[in-house]
Amino acid sequence: MAATAANILRRSQLAILILLTFAVGAAFSPVHAADEGFSRFIASVWPDAQQAGVSRATFDSVTAGLEPDHRLPDLILPGRPATGAPSQAEFVQVPADYLKEGSIARLAAEGQRLMRKHESTLKAIEKRFGVPATIILAIWGRETDYGRYALPYDAMRVLATQAYVGRRKDQYRNEFIEGLLLLQRGAVSRRNFRASWGGAVGLTQFLPSELAKHGVDFDGDGRVDIWSSVPDALASAAQQLVNKGWQPGLHWAYEVRAPAHADCTEGVPEVRKPIGEWLRAGFAPVRGQKLSAAEREQSASLLQPEGIHGPSFLTTKNYFVIKEYNFSDLYVLFVGHLADRMTSPLPFATPWSSSTQLRSRDVEAMQRHLTRLGLYKDKIDGKAGMLTRAALGAYQKSAGLKVDCWPSDGVLRAMNAAR
Template sequence: MMRRALIAAVIVVTCGWSSARAADAAFTQFIASLWPEAQAAGVSRATFEQETRGLEPDYKLPDLILPGRPATGAPSQAEFVQVPADYVRDASIARLAAEGQRLLQRYRPALTEIEKSSGVPATVMLAIWGRETDYGRYTLPYDLVRVLATQAYVGRRKDTYRNEFILSLKILGEGVVTRKDMRSSWAGATGLTQFLPSEYYKHGVDFDRDGRIDIWHSVPDALASAAQQLVNKGWQSGVRWAYEVQAPAKVDCTTGVPEVTKPISQWLREGFVPVRGQKLSAAEQAQPASLLQPEGIYGPSFLTTKNYFVIKEYNFSDLYVLFVGHLSDRMTSPLPFAMPWSASKQLRTKDVETMQRGLTRAGLYKDKIDGKAGMQTRAALGAYQKSAGLKVDCWPSEEVLRSIEAAR
């Protein structure tokens, strides 16, 4: 009996090794097949061989599709699952703002020049740096080449990462950064201000004019590159990111979507009032804006300009933009948001997905099922609440989730 058990164990282990070897062989073959594309992109054979020799996939990464295993989704990023009060935590903002003020003085000449040429405020550049890597103090946990190779092999967005992997080899071949310093997030963003390799080539700026675009070690290069990315995405000089306003008591929260845009003057005529008695100039009132209510009818309300959505292209999250915009403001003003956040709870990602499916079936939601309670989801939720005779607050609560499930 003992002998049979031992033989069975050896067979299981041997099969496991064989399976692992087969998987690794297939990965190695896949990487080798990318050489023609890498060569066409300007990667030398020496660089390709050096950086791919012994390369192994990291199957612990999120957002992979692995045979025989349940599909893994992207991790629950804080900006999509935390309530605003937790994400835009005042203590964190205050700490980063104080450090940002010091850095504003330290890099004043470079920031002034970048701001003059790009139209992007120095405080916005610093806020992005602060949010992305805590001003360079946060060490990114992954090897960029391994992340991109794995995502290109078994990730949900293989074609995108295939190109990013090749471009990462191109960067290494140019000698701007060493493999050791080329750390990244699980999704392949790298450098002080978190760029994908393709973004590095699209938006990178050699501000210090040393012949290299170094977003890993050169703070001026990283900040100028962040500013250039915003410019390339449509940044408008002289325009604020958003204005905090007091919403009228009978506000229709379902209008809080990018498609509903009006001049700020019209929002003001409809009863929205800038907080703390702020007076807006004629030019500011002429700016088109959309309504943003991150907690539905609870918590602060904002009129968001074109530049709000430009920052949102850096990271597609309302809370990310609120963090960056507010941090930018706090570097020049100590004032927190005028309206406090409520004590609302955020539903789990899978519950928001269930809600989105129900709203889709009802014909109220046409965006992707991603478990993120963004602007479109909140507006669709408000429309459902109207149709179901519920309180219209545009906030994903357990009560409205139960109602949507019961309606099914």
């Protein structure tokens, strides 16, 4: 019995030793190593921050206790699987889900109320910048639900993490330094410096470097405050659009009905024609809308967000200016249509289809196949944008398939069979 008790004691001691070994090992896991690497990374930023004008006191105050947030999307973490592309609604939802009538109607009604509340400010902004009040209100509504949406992340932690292990390290290194400068100037308190996962801040969602370029002190209090000053936030959004090429008096897009013989592969920015030429080819403004001679002379490109399914649009230069704010066709359609709805109750004339969205990795597989065939020359990103849809249409033509310029399971199966 004594020998048995001794054996049990030895086994217990061995088990405790094993547990302690695992505990010590965990303390020196890749996460701990990554934290040490993060500290070295932060230290490496100091010379560039100093050269940009950041004081040592500001740098030390902001970075004290700062840790990376490994839960963010779009990271490449040592020793771990990549966190994958971000699940932004603009890139994973079909139009029917993203452009829900209920959401647009609610935001349009609130936009009308805010238009009355901020009437004098909006008129002054429109007079100075030439951007309609409805457009900048729509941006505010889409970005933060007119300030109701509470941004979930600490901005400096996001910027530092993306600079350390994100996919665009150089860009975010600069954004981190710009964030330090914002805090140093007192533009925002650290407590209120909240951001999206991508580091965009304020009521109208600016990256710090964009705020440095386009920020406007419209309320005249001596500082650019896009966190609590509606005039500053809206004027800054207008200034950004102007700086990126906004043309006053030019409507963003016209919904049209496409003729049966329309070629969806023409739906790329490079194919631009006067609107009058599109109309002569059989495209017709919806609801019998009559366009002026000046509007018919405007250059436009074709946009079919669901290929031949759903609504079609003739998009002007201002469409692509809004797209500089957020590089997504669905985003621009939401903002443009929301702006229109603030002055007209009419929804899209053509309903969105019941199309389904392929998984990002399936769209990536399509893009790789299209690249090998020489039909696609843009990023492999799993997003079915204009260039991807046009390339799919070209593939469908060459393969003898129905040409609809939409990434479906049927097209994916045809590609897999061809390989």
